[in-house]
Each structure stands twice: as C-alpha cells, then as structure tokens.
Amino acid sequence: MPFSDEALARLEADAAEIIGRYPRPRSALLPLLHLVQAEEGFVSTDGIRFCAGRLGLTETEVTGVASFYTMYRRRPGGEYNVGVCTNTLCAVMGGDQLLAELSEYLGVEEEQTTEDGKITLEHVECNAACDYAPVVMVNWEFFDNMTPDSARRLADDLRAGNNVVPSRGPRRLCTFREASRILAGFPDGQAGDGPAAGEASLLGLRIAHERGWKAPEPPAEPVGSGQQDGAR
Amino acid sequence: MTDTLTPVLTAQWDQPDAFTLAGYRRAGGYQGLPKALSMGPDAVIAAVKESGLRGRGGAGFPTGMKWSFIPQGDGKPHYLTVNADESEPGTCKDVPLMMANPHALIEGAIITSFAIRAGHAFIYVRGEVLHVIRRLQAAVAEAYEAGYLGTDILGSGYGLELVVHAGAGAYICGEETALLTSLEGYRGLPRNRPPFPAVEGLYASPTVINNTETIASVPSIIANGAQWFSGLGTEKSKGYGIFSLSGHVANPGQFEAPLGITLRELLDLAGGVRAGHRLKFWTPGGSSTPILTDAHLDVPLDFEGVAGARSMLGTRALQIFDETTCAVRAALRWTEFYQHESCGKCTPCREGTYWMVRVLERLEHGEGSEDDLEKLLDICDNIVGRAFCALGDGAAAPVQSTIQFFRDEFLQHQKEGGCPFDPAASTLWANGAR
Ligand SMILES: Cc1cc2nc3c(=O)[nH]c(=O)nc-3n(C[C@H](O)[C@H](O)[C@H](O)COP(=O)(O)O)c2cc1C
Ligand code: SF4
Ligand code: FES
Numbered sequence: 001m002p003f004s005d006e007a008l009a010r011l012e013a014d015a016a017e018i019i020g021r022y023p024r025p026r027s028a029l030l031p032l033l034h035l036v037q038a039e040e041g042f043v044s045t046d047g048i049r050f051c052a053g054r055l056g057l058t059e060t061e062v063t064g065v066a067s068f069y070t071m072y073r074r075r076p077g078g079e080y081n082v083g084v085c086t087n088t089l090c091a092v093m094g095g096d097q098l099l100a101e102l103s104e105y106l107g108v109e110e111e112q113t114t115e116d117g118k119i120t121l122e123h124v125e126c127n128a129a130c131d132y133a134p135v136v137m138v139n140w141e142f143f144d145n146m147t148p149d150s151a152r153r154l155a156d157d158l159r160a161g162n163n164v165v166p167s168r169g170p171r172r173l174c175t176f177r178e179a180s181r182i183l184a185g186f187p188d189g190q191a192g193d194g195p196a197a198g199e200a201s202l203l204g205l206r207i208a209h210e211r212g213w214k215a216p217e218p219p220a221e222p223v224g225s226g227q228q229d230g231a232r
Numbered sequence: 233m234t235d236t237l238t239p240v241l242t243a244q245w246d247q248p249d250a251f252t253l254a255g256y257r258r259a260g261g262y263q264g265l266p267k268a269l270s271m272g273p274d275a276v277i278a279a280v281k282e283s284g285l286r287g288r289g290g291a292g293f294p295t296g297m298k299w300s301f302i303p304q305g306d307g308k309p310h311y312l313t314v315n316a317d318e319s320e321p322g323t324c325k326d327v328p329l330m331m332a333n334p335h336a337l338i339e340g341a342i343i344t345s346f347a348i349r350a351g352h353a354f355i356y357v358r359g360e361v362l363h364v365i366r367r368l369q370a371a372v373a374e375a376y377e378a379g380y381l382g383t384d385i386l387g388s389g390y391g392l393e394l395v396v397h398a399g400a401g402a403y404i405c406g407e408e409t410a411l412l413t414s415l416e417g418y419r420g421l422p423r424n425r426p427p428f429p430a431v432e433g434l435y436a437s438p439t440v441i442n443n444t445e446t447i448a449s450v451p452s453i454i455a456n457g458a459q460w461f462s463g464l465g466t467e468k469s470k471g472y473g474i475f476s477l478s479g480h481v482a483n484p485g486q487f488e489a490p491l492g493i494t495l496r497e498l499l500d501l502a503g504g505v506r507a508g509h510r511l512k513f514w515t516p517g518g519s520s521t522p523i524l525t526d527a528h529l530d531v532p533l534d535f536e537g538v539a540g541a542r543s544m545l546g547t548r549a550l551q552i553f554d555e556t557t558c559a560v561r562a563a564l565r566w567t568e569f570y571q572h573e574s575c576g577k578c579t580p581c582r583e584g585t586y587w588m589v590r591v592l593e594r595l596e597h598g599e600g601s602e603d604d605l606e607k608l609l610d611i612c613d614n615i616v617g618r619a620f621c622a623l624g625d626g627a628a629a630p631v632q633s634t635i636q637f638f639r640d641e642f643l644q645h646q647k648e649g650g651c652p653f654d655p656a657a658s659t660l661w662a663n664g665a666r
Contacts, residue, residue, distance in 0.1 A: 021395050023309070023352055024435055029417035030400050034359075055417075068419040070398035071359050085361075087321045088565040089479050089551045094659035125403065125569055127360055128318045128327040130478035130551060134660060140362040147325050148666045168331065169363040182366060183359050183398040191370035194363060196250040201328040204475075205239050205246055205483025207501055213235035215243070215472065216463060218456035223425065 002046050003039070009038060018185060025055050031184045033066055038180035042073035071183075078113040079175050080158045083124035083137040084151075090126070093133040098151050101124055105152055118159045120176075130173045131200040132167070139179040141166035144198060168198045234464060234490055236497060238472050240452050241445070242488045245332040247386035251367050253374040256335035264451035265380060267468045268343040269388040271454075276347035280450065282458035284470030289315055289406075289443025290517065290546045292469075292535045293620075295450075301430035302438045306384045311439040312353035313415065313449050316368075317399060317406035319358055321569060322549030325474040326444035328486060330357070331365045333448070334371035338394065340447035342380060343454055345392050348440050352393050355444075356411055368396045392407050403573040407621050408441040408576070422579050422621040445474060466492040468490045469534030473548055480509060480554035480658070492537065495550060496529040509554035513637065517546015518628025519566045522633035543633070556662070558653035559638040560645055564592040570627035581624035584615040588631055595642050598650040605635055605642055617626045 003011065014035055019028040032054060036047030043066050044060075052062045066072045084099040085091075099110070103123060106114050113120045129135045132144035136151060143154060144167035157164045164173055170190035174182070182188055206216065249255035256262065268276050302310055314337065318326040330337060337355070345353045355372075357365055372394055375381045383391040397415060404410045405420040412434050414420035433439020449471065453461045462470045465590030468492040475498055478484045482503030489498075495514065505511050511526045516533065521544040524531070531541045538545040553562065571585035588611055594600040612628035619625060635642065644652055656662060 021393075024416070027397075027415055030414070033400065034398065034653065039425065046441035048577065065419055069402050071401035086565070086571065087569055088562050089322060091478065091565055092562065092655070092658045094661060097659060124360065125573070126321040126323070126339065128324045128358070130322055130324045130549070131476060133478060133484070137360065140360045142361075143365070145660065147661050149553075166363070170366070174362070179362055182362060183400075185369070185370045185396065185398070186234050187366060187373075191363075191366035192252070196248055196255075196332040197245040197328055200483075200485040201242075201332065202246050203483055204237050204487030204489075204501065205242050206234070208237040208239050208489075209246075211235075211237075213237045213239075215233060215238035215240045216460065218460050226477075 003050065007039060009048060011035065012054075014184070014186070015050075019054065021185070026057070029055060029057075029062065029065055030069070033062075033072055034180050035186035037072060038177050038184055041177050042076050077176065078118050078120035080118060080173075081120050081122065081137075081139050081176050082155065082158070083122050083127075085125070085127050085129075085135045085137070086123040086127035086135070089130045090134040094147070095134040098134055098136065098146055098148060100156060101148050102151055106155060114159065119155060132198065138164070138166070139174055139176050141169040141173060143167055166194070169194050180203060236493065237487055237489050237501070238464060239488045240472055241329055241333060241336055241448055242474065242486060245328070250332045251334055251371065253335060253371070253378060254321075256333070259666045260455070261335055262339055262380060264454035265339055265342055266386055268282070268346055268454045269386060269390065273347045273349055276454065276569060280347070280453060283461040284465075285446065285449060285453060285461065286469065286535065287443055288445035288449070288473060288547070290320065290520075290544075291341040292545065295442060295446055298430065298442070299344070299348050299440055301428065302440060303431065304349070304629045306438065308437045309352065309435075310348050310350040310512045311434045311437060312348060313411065313434060313439060313441045314341055314353070314355040314444055315377055315406060315408065315411060315441055316355050316357040316444045317411060318444070319403040319406050320520060320547055320549065321566065322476070322478065322515050322551040323547040324476045324478065324549065325486060325547065326359055327364055329445060329448060329474065331367055334367050335375070336448040336451060337444055338371055338375050338380070340372045340450035341393055341394060341648060342375075342385065343450050344440065344442070344447055346390055348438075350440070351391060353395070354415060355394070355396050356405070356415055357396060357398055357456060359400050365396065365398055372396055403449055404575045404621075407623060410621070411441065412439065419575075421575050446455075464490040466532060466534045466536070468536055469545075475533065475548045475550060477550045477552060479552040480506045480557070481552050482506055491534040492532045494530050494532060498550065499529070499552075504553065505554050509556065512553050512555045512557055513559060514553065515546075515549060515551045516543050518549040519551075519569070519628050520622075522629045523637065525637055556653065556657040558596075558651055558655075559634045559641050560592065560596045561653070561655075562653065563634040564589070564596050566630040567627065570623065574623065574627070578620035578624070580615045581619040581627065584611045584624070585627050587611055588627070592631070595645055596651055598644070598648060600644045602643060602646075605639065609635060
C-alpha cells in the first residue's frame with residue numbers, strides 16, 4: 001500500500017535530515033532503509049521506491065543493498081523480534097535448547113511469526129554479550145543469562161502485552177518499528193535508563209577495588225608527549 | 233610493580249552515571265582534548281607512536297604509524313571511521329565500553345580526527361545493540377552541546393562533525409574495507425588493498441579506521457603521557473587492554489589488565505573453570521584465532537606470546553569450554569557462521585566454507601571417515617592465503633586447530649555412530665534450576 005500523503009511528508013522531512021548528516025547522499029541508504037522499516041515494520045517495495053527516489057538510485061540498486069543485510073525484513077513480522085543467540089559459545093551454554101524449546105512452545109519455526117502477530121522467532125549470531133550467555137535479544141535489547149523457564153516467561157509476557165525490562169536497557173521495551181527508528185538516527189530519549197554496566201562487565205573492576213589494584217598514577221608532569229607545534 | 237588489573241577505560245563503569253558527560257568529566261574526562269589541541273596534530277601522532285599503542289581490533293597494527301600514513305597537504309578531505317561493529321564470535325568488550333563509557337570513545341575520536349586533520353568522523357556501530365546506540369547518540373549530542381564537537385572546538389579554530397551510523401547486520405562489515413563500502417551505501421563487500429584506506433578510503437579520500445577500544449585508549453595517552461602508557465604491558469605489546477572471559481567459568485566477565493597477563497591468572501580471578509569441571513579448549517581472541525588447550529595456560533596474552541603458541545591475540549575474547557563440550561560441534565557451529573557470513577565475492581571462501589559445513593555435519597553425525605579430516609585440511613589449505621579478505625583465513629582457524637588437538641574425538645564420532653557428548657551437560661542450568 002503506497003504511503004499516505006501525511007506519511008510521505010513526514011518521511012521526506014526525516015529523509016532530508018538523514019541525508020544531511022553525510023558528505024555524500026548515498027551514505028544515507030542504510031539509515032533510510034531503517035527509516036522505512038520503522039514506518040511499515042519491514043522493507044516493502046514502497047519503502048524501496050521511497051529510498052531510491054530520495055537518493056536518485058534505481059529500485060534494483062536499493063533492493064540489492066537491502067537484501068545484503070540481515071536486519072531488514074523482507075516481509076511483515078511480529079511486534080517483537082526474539083533472537084536466540086546460537087553462535088558456539090551461547091549454543092553450548094544452552095542457546096540451542098532455548099531456541100528448540102521456544103520454537104515448540106510458540107508453535108513456530110525459525111523466522112516465522114506467532115498467529116497473534118506478537119513474536120517473530122529467529123536465531124542470531126554472537127551479539128557481543130558472551131559473558132552473559134546464553135543471550136536472547138528482543139528487538140535488539142539484551143536479555144542476559146536466560147534459562148528455559150525465563151525464556152518461556154519472556155515469551156508469555158510479550159504475548160500478553162506486559163512490559164518486560166531488558167537486563168541492560170530501557171525501562172520500556174520498544175516495538176520493532178520503534179527500534180528501527182532509533183537505528184535510523186532518531187533517539188527515543190531512553191538513553192539514561194538502565195545500568196551503566198551489567199554485573200559481569202563489572203567483575204574485574206570489583207576485584208580490583210577489593211584488592212586495591214589500580215592503574216599507575218600519571219607522572220606529575222607527563223613526559224613523552226612529543227614536541228609542541230601549536231594548535232592549528 | 234604494576235598491579236594485576238589496571239582499570240582505565242573500565243574504572244568508572246560502576247558509577248550509575250558513568251555514561252553521561254557529567255560522570256565522565258567527574259572522572260577526569262575531556263582533559264586530553266584541550267591538551268591535544270594545544271600540542272598540535274603532529275605532536276599528537278608522535279605521542280601515540282611513542283606510546284606503542286597497537287590496534288585493539290585484532291591485528292595489532294601500530295596505531296600512530298597508521299595515522300602517519302595519512303598524506304598531508306593533499307587538499308582532499310580526511311575521514312576517521314571508528315570500527316564499532318564488534319561481531320567476531322566471543323568478542324564482547326567494545327559493546328560494554330560504549331554502553332558505560334561512550335565519552336572516552338568520543339574524546340578519542342575528536343583527538344584522533346584532529347591529529348589526522350579530519351573534519352568528519354563516523355562511528356560505525358553494529359545495529360543489533362539498541363541501547364548502546366542510544367547511549368552513543370545521547371553522548372554525541374552532549375558533546376556538541378558542550379562545544380567538544382561542531383565548529384571551533386574549545387576556541388581552537390578546529391571543527392569536527394561526528395555521526396553515529398548504525399549497521400544493519402553483516403559480520404563482514406567489521407572488515408575495514410567492507411565497512412567503508414557499507415558506509416558509502418553499498419553491499420558490504422571488501423575492496424582490494426592497496427590502495428590502503430589511508431590513501432584511498434571513504435569516498436576515495438584518506439581515511440583512518442580504528443577499533444573502538446583503540447580510539448578510546450587515546451585520551452589516556454594524551455592526558456597521562458606516552459611513557460605512562462608504554463610503562464604498562466610487555467616489550468612489544470604496550471599498554472592495557474580489556475580481556476573478556478566467557479563460557480564455562482565460575483564468574484564470566486571483563487578484566488582490564490596490562491597486555492601479557494595469562495589465562496591462568498585470569499581464570500584464577502574468575503573463580504576458575506565452573507565447579508567440578510576442567511578446561512578443555514579456549515579461544516584467545518575470538519573464533520578466528522586457532523583454539524588452544526590447557527597446555528597453554530601460561531602463554532603471555534600479548535601479540536608475540538600468543539603468536540608463539542601458533543594462535544593470535546585477536547580481540548582478547550577468551551571463550552572457555554570445559555570437557556563436556558564436543559569439539560566437533562564447536563567447529564561445525566563456527567563454520568556454519570563463516571559460511572553464512574561469507575560475502576561470496578571470492579571462490580575459496582564461498583565454496584570452501586560451504587563444503588566444510590557439509591563435511592563437518594557428516595562427521596558430527598558419526599557418518600564421516602578419517603579421509604574427511606584430510607579433506608577438511610585440504611579445503612583449509614585452499615582458503616588460507618588465497619581468500620580475498622581475512623574472513624577466509626579466520627574460517628580455516630577453528631577447523632585446522634580442532635583437528636590438530638582433537639583428531640581422536642572426530643574419529644570417536646565415527647566409531648560410536650554419533651556424537652558421544654550430552655549437550656545438556658554443557659548448559660548454564662546443567663546442575664539444577666532452569
Ligand atoms: C571478517 C572481519 C571482521 C572484522 N570485524 C571487526 C570488528 O567488528 N571490529 C574491529 O574493530 N575490527 C574488526 N576487524 C578488523 C578490521 O579489519 C581492522 O583491522 C580494524 O578495525 C583496525 O583497527 P585497529 O588497528 O584499531 O585494530 C575485522 C576483520 C575481519 C577480516
Ligand atoms: S574471503 Fe570470504 S568474506 Fe572475504 S571477500 Fe572472499 S568471500 Fe568475501
Ligand atoms: S556467542 Fe552469544 S553473545 Fe557471543
């Protein structure tokens with residue numbers, strides 16, 4: 001369904017802002033694809049046409065780019081993208097079992113969406129949270145140290161519309177479309193929520209505090225900073 | 233004597249507002265920047281050279297030297313691109329760093345851009361870490377507000393625009409030339425080198441690409457002096473780095489220590505391998521670095537030490553696997569990852585990873601033979617050194633090294649007609665509550 005006039009006007013204003021960030025317009029293509037995904041929940045042919053039009057590209061060129069990246073959905077999906085990490089470390093720590101059990105519990109295969117339109121289930125690759133394995137990502141927020149039971153509860157809450165709070169993230173979980181808008185470069189004001197760091201991230205620091213370990217003090221008059229040649 | 237752990241980048245992570253400008257300033261942040269501006273670009277490059285800082289993204293290239301390759305007075309715009317794509321399996325340091333301390337990265341990016349005379353910088357962050365992206369966006373906005381970004385930074389006459397650019401899911405975009413292609417709005421395919429990015433990078437202009445942790449280390453070098461930094465670490469691997477322990481350890485987590493610490497020391501701090509189990513194999517620096525075993529507990533974790541053990545320091549991503557883990561399963565899963573992430577541009581990697589998955593599947597299911605091991609090693613030989621980018625070499629590493637250390641285990645699968653391991657025994661909930 002083509003965009004309404006109202007949606008189009010809004011998208012055009014956002015697109016102009018995105019394009020303005022870059023020295024060359026084409027660099028705006030990835031954020032523009034996130035933007036149209038935020039509008040429709042996936043990258044539709046209308047979305048492709050919109051991006052092509054803004055950047056003076058052909059639809060084939062834009063499709064070629066969109067299909068290269070795994071975060072762009074080619075068809076409509078759930079309000080929540082539930083991604084179970086099954087790269088080796090998480091898989092071994094239980095990710096494989098989590099994915100299998102969730103699939104059975106929700107009655108969907110990978111990359112399918114529950115009938116209520118709430119959850120699209122998939123596996124994800126290492127999400128840079130291995131010290132919290134096994135990890136589940138919901139709309140790209142961290143759910144750390146998951147177990148079969150906590151994963152099931154998470155799925156129940158998402159389907160019931162209860163608010164769930166990520167382990168290291170905002171107090172309110174975004175929908176898939178809201179998340180895509182942040183990726184396009186439009187913040188939602190929730191950056192201050194959540195801890196600075198999770199417990200595993202703090203482990204070494206806590207031990208250093210206990211034992212009085214510190215980085216060396218800098219010299220009073222730092223040496224070795226090279227010759228001064230004055231600011232430009 | 234230097235302490236075992238030396239928190240610098242991680243030192244303030246336990247402060248609830250560590251990620252804000254106020255929190256970073258309270259901890260002494262943004263003191264390197266005015267100093268750098270008064271030193272001038274060439275002196276900043278000289279200081280980073282003198283510090284001995286080497287890239288923290290895997291390859292360990294000397295950072296100051298990389299910056300000095302940027303041509304001067306060429307009349308072209310220069311660019312800085314921060315590689316925040318962190319996707320190498322096992323690697324989990326840049327993401328908590330940006331979540332808790334984004335201003336260290338931003339201050340480093342400003343100093344670096346000033347040094348290489350860039351007017352535009354980009355943080356290319358993987359898209360799959362939403363809260364990290366929020367924190368970066370908010371921190372960049374604060375830095376503009378405070379006059380650390382934009383025109384005439386701190387009255388120096390120097391100006392810089394910094395853009396947070398979210399990727400869209402593709403491991404290959406962490407490879408530096410693929411990252412540039414992606415940032416230009418194309419499919420993320422690697423490019424030929426030479427020309428190197430320092431000469432023809434983003435938009436065919438001189439470009440520096442550095443890892444997040446590399447750039448975040450720069451303010452400490454400028455603020456505290458090159459010799460403060462080079463006083464840490466080992467002879468050729470200077471400074472501190474974040475070491476990430478994951479998997480079958482009692483307490484997984486992040487440890488910031490001088491380069492050269494050993495896994496034995498780190499495991500000791502992490503409470504050892506989980507109770508009742510023993511170390512079987514580990515990666516020193518992500519899945520693209522050959523695995524090591526309990527024979528390597530005392531290898532100094534610096535660039536030379538790990539190379540001496542025929543692996544690589546990589547990203548200090550120490551994934552620990554105990555004796556419940558099937559080595560064939562691990563190799564297969566990593567290979568499936570490389571097959572999926574291979575961009576398909578060159579034949580050895582595209583075809584090689586495909587066939588390795590087929591053969592490893594056969595072996596894992598007990599349907600392989602000893603000949604299959606030779607076949608795998610043969611495929612690896614055809615990839616290593618022949619692939620267009622380093623993803624190919626990385627794909628060969630887990631296969632070659634698992635066969636090297638666990639040949640018998642592959643054959644045991646064949647004898648028993650299937651995998652002899654119980655995957656349930658490896659899980660987080662193996663001993664109780666699910
Ligand atoms: C397949 C592949 C993926 C990579 N992924 C990353 C990454 O996510 N982050 C990173 O900093 N470097 C990554 N690298 C290394 C970069 O190509 C490059 O060497 C690095 O960003 C340079 O920065 P440094 O000198 O500060 O380490 C990757 C390399 C390859 C071959
Ligand atoms: S080695 Fe693999 S990822 Fe790299 S260019 Fe070749 S096919 Fe692409
Ligand atoms: S393997 Fe799952 S987050 Fe790294």
